[in-house]
Amino acid sequence: MRSHRFPVEAGHIELFARALDDPNPIYSDPAYAATTECGGVIAPPTFTQAAEHWDPEYDRRPHHGRAWYGSGREPIGPAEPPGASGGLGFHAEQEFEYHRAIRPGETLCATIRSGRSWQKQGRRGGTLSFSETITEYRNEAGELVVTARFVGVGTENQVT
Amino acid sequence: MTLQASKLRPGDSHEEIVVEDLSRTRIVMYAGASGDFQPFHTDETYAKARGYPGTFAHGMLTMGLAGKALTHFVGDGRLLRYRARFVAQVWPGDSLTTHLTVTQVRADPPEADLAMETRNQHGEPVLSGSATARLDP
Numbered sequence: 001m002r003s004h005r006f007p008v009e010a011g012h013i014e015l016f017a018r019a020l021d022d023p024n025p026i027y028s029d030p031a032y033a034a035t036t037e038c039g040g041v042i043a044p045p046t047f048t049q050a051a052e053h054w055d056p057e058y059d060r061r062p063h064h065g066r067a068w069y070g071s072g073r074e075p076i077g078p079a080e081p082p083g084a085s086g087g088l089g090f091h092a093e094q095e096f097e098y099h100r101a102i103r104p105g106e107t108l109c110a111t112i113r114s115g116r117s118w119q120k121q122g123r124r125g126g127t128l129s130f131s132e133t134i135t136e137y138r139n140e141a142g143e144l145v146v147t148a149r150f151v152g153v154g155t156e157n158q159v160t
Numbered sequence: 161m162t163l164q165a166s167k168l169r170p171g172d173s174h175e176e177i178v179v180e181d182l183s184r185t186r187i188v189m190y191a192g193a194s195g196d197f198q199p200f201h202t203d204e205t206y207a208k209a210r211g212y213p214g215t216f217a218h219g220m221l222t223m224g225l226a227g228k229a230l231t232h233f234v235g236d237g238r239l240l241r242y243r244a245r246f247v248a249q250v251w252p253g254d255s256l257t258t259h260l261t262v263t264q265v266r267a268d269p270p271e272a273d274l275a276m277e278t279r280n281q282h283g284e285p286v287l288s289g290s291a292t293a294r295l296d297p
């Protein structure tokens with residue numbers, strides 16, 4: 001189990017909604033949002049995914065002083081992606097439970113722990129190994145805001 | 161828009177186009193906003209070198225796009241749960257339509273369960289799942 005902070009910033013919420021092509025002013029306009037039952041700007045339903053920006057161990061972004069992968073001078077390199085030797089990891093399923101709205105200005109604490117793991121015979125990909133990761137997001141008062149359940153799947157062969 | 165438990169019925173539905181002709185630019189925007197810079201999603205050279213026809217969307221971009229249909233149907237801040245299974249990859253150029261169907265309505269507390277399916281322009285499912293929302297009485 002590990003944890004990291006997730007500062008929720010108004011501009012980040014707006015850019016996340018923009019990436020989803022969602023012009024709903026509840027994500028960007030405090031004056032409008034104040035007139036709704038939400039009472040203020042809130043974050044879109046999948047916004048906690050953006051907490052990964054703040055996870056110091058997250059391996060899907062370049063880190064200062066560490067080799068990154070993807071193309072530069074060479075099409076593959078300088079390093080293999082995480083998990084490449086043991087089959088490619090894919091996102092199989094995602095679930096969010098919403099306890100309270102996420103508001104700009106608060107700093108959440110994300111606590112990440114492993115959940116269940118199981119195996120299944122795949123039709124194309126050989127043996128499929130599933131594993132769950134549970135992340136609890138709490139506010140400064142310690143109240144649960146969102147519970148996220150990530151299910152990853154690893155395969156012996158590449159699936160397309 | 162808010163839904164009322166007294167008026168909503170199982171079988172009621174909502175359908176919405178959540179993206180048309182998905183651009184590589186949008187995938188890059190999602191990478192930047194979410195922090196997921198996995199090169200399969202943004203680096204065509206890399207994706208091809210790894211045996212893919214090209215870059216493809218983050219599963220969570222598809223789940224986020226489908227989430228627009230949910231919030232448009234149930235209202236802002238009304239979701240209690242949202243779950244999705246990633247069924248097939250989404251490629252640049254795809255157009256996605258999300259279909260929501262009410263599966264159960266409860267009066268006390270006023271809540272509804274919904275089934276969600278998102279299909280591409282060929283009618284193939286790419287994302288399937290469910291959600292629960294808080295309603296007005």
